[in-house]
Amino acid sequence: MLGLLVIIVISWLLLHVIEKKSMKVLGILPTGKRIIQFLLGTLFIMLVTLLNIYVETIVLNVDWKMQTSINYQLVFDAFGYHIKSALTEDLVFRGAILYILISRLGVKWGILISALCFGVYHVFSYGMTEAGVIPILYVILITGFTGFVWAYIFHKTKSIMLGLGLHLGINLINVFFFESQPYGELFFEATKNTKLEDWNWLWFNLFKGLFPSLVTLVFVRQYLRFSQKRSKKI
Numbered sequence: 001m002l003g004l005l006v007i008i009v010i011s012w013l014l015l016h017v018i019e020k021k022s023m024k025v026l027g028i029l030p031t032g033k034r035i036i037q038f039l040l041g042t043l044f045i046m047l048v049t050l051l052n053i054y055v056e057t058i059v060l061n062v063d064w065k066m067q068t069s070i071n072y073q074l075v076f077d078a079f080g081y082h083i084k085s086a087l088t089e090d091l092v093f094r095g096a097i098l099y100i101l102i103s104r105l106g107v108k109w110g111i112l113i114s115a116l117c118f119g120v121y122h123v124f125s126y127g128m129t130e131a132g133v134i135p136i137l138y139v140i141l142i143t144g145f146t147g148f149v150w151a152y153i154f155h156k157t158k159s160i161m162l163g164l165g166l167h168l169g170i171n172l173i174n175v176f177f178f179e180s181q182p183y184g185e186l187f188f189e190a191t192k193n194t195k196l197e198d199w200n201w202l203w204f205n206l207f208k209g210l211f212p213s214l215v216t217l218v219f220v221r222q223y224l225r226f227s228q229k230r231s232k233k234i
Helices: 002-019 032-060 072-093 096-105 107-125 133-157 161-177 198-233
Strands: 063-066 188-192
Touching: 002 072, 002 096, 032 161, 032 198, 072 096, 072 107, 072 133, 072 161, 096 107, 096 133, 107 133, 133 161, 133 198, 161 188, 161 198
Parallel strands: none
Antiparallel strands: 063 188
C-alpha cells in the first residue's frame, strides 16, 4: 500500500510540475460512467480469458481437477492483491507518464514507448532475465502488445478505469486456474496436458498470448463507436 501511495504522490508531482495539470486528467475519480467501464472491462476479459482456457483445454487435452476445498479467504486476499497490483502498474505505465508522453511526443510515440516499457518490465517481474533471447522476446511481444492495447484505451477513454478492469479480470481468472505467486490454482489444478514442441508450441503460445488483446481491441473500438453514437443522440 505504501508503494501505491508513493506512486500516486509522484504522479501528482509530475503532472503538476510538467503539465500544470491535476490527477483528474487520469480519469481516476470513480464517476458512474467510469465504474460501468471498469465493470464492463472486468466481465468482458473474464469471458475472453475463460474462452482462451477452453481452447487450451481442447488443444492440449488438459484435465482439470477442482480443488476439494476452496479457501474463500484466499480468494478475497487474491482480489485485494491483484486490484492493488493492477492499479499500481496502470498508474506507472498508463498514468501520468503516458499522459505526459502523449502530450510531448504525440499519441503514436507515447503509446509505443509505454507498451515497450510494459513489455520489458515483465521480463524482470517474471524473473526471466536469464531465460534466453527467444523467451524474452516472446514476453516482450505478448505483454507489450497488451500494454499497447491498454494504453490505446487510456488515450481514447481519457481514463484508466476500463483498462484497470481488463487488467484485474485477466489476472483473477488466471490465478483461479494456473500457478502464480503469491496466489494460484485457487479453484482448479491441471493434472494432465499434452506438451507441444517446436513450431506447434510457438504458434499455440502466440495465439494464447495475443488472442485476448486482439479481441479486446476489436471490442473497445466497437464500444467507443457505440458510445459516440449514443452521445450524439442525447
